[in-house]
Amino acid sequence: MDLTLTEEQRMIRDMARDFAQKELAPKAAERDENDEFPRQDLRKMGELGLLGLTVPEAYDGFKVDTVSYCLAMEEIARACAATSLVMTVHCTPAIYPIVYFGSEEQKRRCLPHMASGEWLGAFALTEAGAGSDAASISTTAVREGDEYVLNGVKSWITTGDEARILIVFATVDRSKGHKGITAFIVDSQRPGFRVGKHEEKMGMRASHTTEVILEDYRAPLSDLLGEEGQGFKIALGTLDASRIGIAAQAVGIAQAALDTALRYAQERCQFGQPIAQFQAIQWMLADMATRVEAARLLTWQAALKQDRGERCTKEASMAKLFASEVSTWVCDRALQIHGGYGYSREYPVERYYRDARVTRIYEGTSEIQRLVIATQLLRGS
């Protein structure tokens, strides 16, 4: 397998790195401190094409292969993880279902605005009582003539307060279990849509996470995504793709922590020499770098499989599981290398540590990834 990046992949990575280091990295600490949503920079990312990387050209997008997308995601996460969270939810779980399950009319109506970043997207599956057990959602969709009436409360919705388009999952018949789940394109500007509680999070603070409340929200038939009852498969198929993006995000945060630790170890002197001269620190750095590289390669493997058009459920879960666990481990080591300073807000490692932690939880916890991997192994996939 040739792991050399193509000219185009290098260009996308360098463009994302250049933008992220100049525009995002210097503001990341302050935004984290103030829970400040990166509105202006997302606009610039839209202009650069970074929010349209999963949208086909036919709908004014800048569709690239998944490895290129991962490279861009890694660079944005390396500079500001919270901004990368808005980007990943927009580019995959919000855009992917429209690209792969949407009608021609839905694609023409939504995708150009989403590719430019004018409309941000969100994915509303989770509820207070339906997290890992996603099939147990209780938001209802009742057909009334040419409309569905949606009622329910969605929880933990990334960009819930800023998104224009949300992919909402509701059940048309709870007795049918996952076969009753149906997907809708919800427009936050229509009556019946309301933003609820804002979550006070440990990390990723510049990315907003809210409840989304649907009260007699009337979705026209033209907003039904796919077919009635197809929603659960749309959700899980989408998560296969989006977990690759979360893996790339986790690699980006880990790389940032490694970069910072490497720099610090060469500057910080104790016992008359830079601490990088001590084997205890060198071994930590070596293990950190090795794991980051392994996580990156596992992520690319899943990306390559997706681009071959093959089902990548197992590989996406492996990449997400491994990269998120590596990311939190590497951030912990980086913090340790910084000693007391690592525990202070003066240095960015405590933010990396807080940001990385959630990658083991959202888009399926590490335990759910293991369940998915084991199920696939036992089926012989």
Ligand code: CAA
């Ligand atoms: N793609 C398509 N279809 C799939 C699939 C996949 N990857 N995996 C399973 N299915 C199908 C199955 O074939 C089955 O269909 P049939 O009944 O027709 O055979 C159906 O889905 C149900 O499958 P399971 O019985 O395996 O489903 P389950 O109820 O046991 O749940 C689960 C499986 C893996 C636990 C799933 O519920 C899951 O992934 N849970 C985690 C939810 C999650 O990741 N939430 C993240 C929220 S989004 C988020 O975090 C975004 C953000 O803002 C950051």
